[in-house]
Each structure stands twice: as structure tokens, then as C-alpha cells.
Amino acid sequence: MHKIYYFSGTGNTLWAAKKFAAALGGAELISIARLDRAAEVDPWDAETVGFFFPVYCFGIPHIVLSFLDRIKTPGDGAKPYVYNLCTSGGMKGTASMILEDRLYDKGIRLKAAFHVPMPSNYIPLSVPPPEKRCGKLYKSAEKAILGFARDVLARKTVRPIRVFPFDLFGELVAKKAVSYMMNGYDKYFWLNENCNGCELCEKICPASNIIIMNGMPTWRGHCEQCMACLQWCPKQAIQFKQVTVGRKRYHHPDVTSGDMLSRGGEVSGGGDGPGAPSEEK
DSSP states (O other): OEEEEEOOSSSHHHHHHHHHHHHTTEEEEEEGGGSOTTSOBOOTTSSEEEEEEEOBTTBOOHHHHHHHHTBOOOOTTOOOEEEEEEEESSOOTTHHHHHHHHHHTTTOOOOEEEEEEOOOOOTTTOOOOOHHHHHHHHHHHHHHHHHHHHHHHTTOOBOOOOOTTHHHHHHHHHHHHHHHHHTTGGGGEEEOTTOOOOOHHHHHOTTOOEEEETTEEEEOSOOOOOOHHHHHOTTOOEEETTTTTTOOOOOOTTOOHHHHHSOEEEEEOOSSSOOOBSSOO
């Protein structure tokens, strides 16, 4: 059995996880955002375990770091092949190195680290790529994922490449940046008159950072900066500072808000497209 734990804000990583699961011949997808935040995680009944997440400021999203802290140390005899896949709209940074160190502290060896470039979803910094460019990225990503899945099935070792002092500097930058974003950076979100109180933002927020008060969303100060609320808003009512006003929104075209709200599920193998969850977990 193969397990893939994933975190995704606007669908890029979820799409990659589905593609990967299908290429493995089937796997169980588990949404990190929908797990009990107070419970330990024991993934070690699987033959392979994958950790999939986007790169945030050269590092790992806070919600994923918290998840890693809750993973149980493998028991005697449990030796699954552990790997990860990062998606990003730019450089992969030191995310896989940080993951490797976190796992090593628990006695877990990261056997392989993969990176898939995808369209950037962080529109406070940049406009999403044109549709044609996105299509090329999806096609390249699908091809890369098929190759990575073959590496996993062959149990190849593909460890992150560390170059001192750049790796150390990158890890320090990532730690500072993620910490800064978690410290009330959501104060820059605001609403325009298009908000209709549909409450999707509250439901789709992976950090449970949004509550609806008087029919409108309120941010509570522990934002992941995943942009799910802004990108999935059906009325484009959510803005960040002034820079997102009038900017095109982005989420992966093959992923729905319903997919994002799911806890995961079994993905079957076969075919050249992503498998579909056949049973919600």
C-alpha cells in the first residue's frame, strides 16, 4: 500500500498528488489540513510514504511543520520508503532539506526528494502565468511525475543536494519568512462589496483561520498565506492590500473546491490522467 500526505491551497499540489498516486498504481491520499491537529500520525503501515506540499519562501508551510511534529517514530520492523514532492512557482529552495532534517530527528530517513514547477498562485507578488504557459507547465509536470513515480517504485535514492553555506542560509531565510507570515500577516486581507456571505472561505481555509461574523469573514491571526480564501472566492471579493485588485485569480483547473474540502481518499492506478478519489476517508 502507498500513502501520500498532502497540503494544498489552490490545487497544484493536490493535482500532483493525484497524478503521482495513479502512476504508482494506486495510493491513499490524506489531506494534512483535514487531520485532527491534536492527534499523533502513524503512517508506517504503508510500503511507501510520500509528503507533498508547496514551497513557501524557500521552506515548508507552518501547517506541514506542525504535522511533521506529530508523526510517530517508526516501530521496530517498520521500514517504509519515505519520499517527498514539492511544488513551486519558482525555486525549490531548501524545503526538502528542512524536511530531511525534521524526519532525521525522528529516526526517519528521507530516501528521495522531488520538485515540480507549477504556476505561481501567490498573486500579491506576481500575476498568474498566461493560460498557454500554464498548459506547458502542467504537461511538463505530468511527464516529470511519471518519472518520479518510477523512481519510487524502484526504491531509488534521490536525496536533496546540499551546498554549504547556501543551504544553511536558505533554511534561516525560510524559517524567518514563514514565522513572519504566521504573525498576523492576514491583517492585509479585506473585502469589497461583492461578498455575498457564502462562507466558502471559512470552510476552505486549511488553518481554520477564518470565522464568519455578521455574515462576513474575519481573519484570526494565524494565516498560512496559502491564498485559498482569495483564490477560491466565487465573487473575487477578497483582496490582499491593493495589489490584488483587478488581478486574475488562479487555482488548478482540474481541482474543485469540493476536492479541496475532502479528507482525501483512494486513488486508483492506470490511465494517463489523475485518479479520482473512490472513497472519502
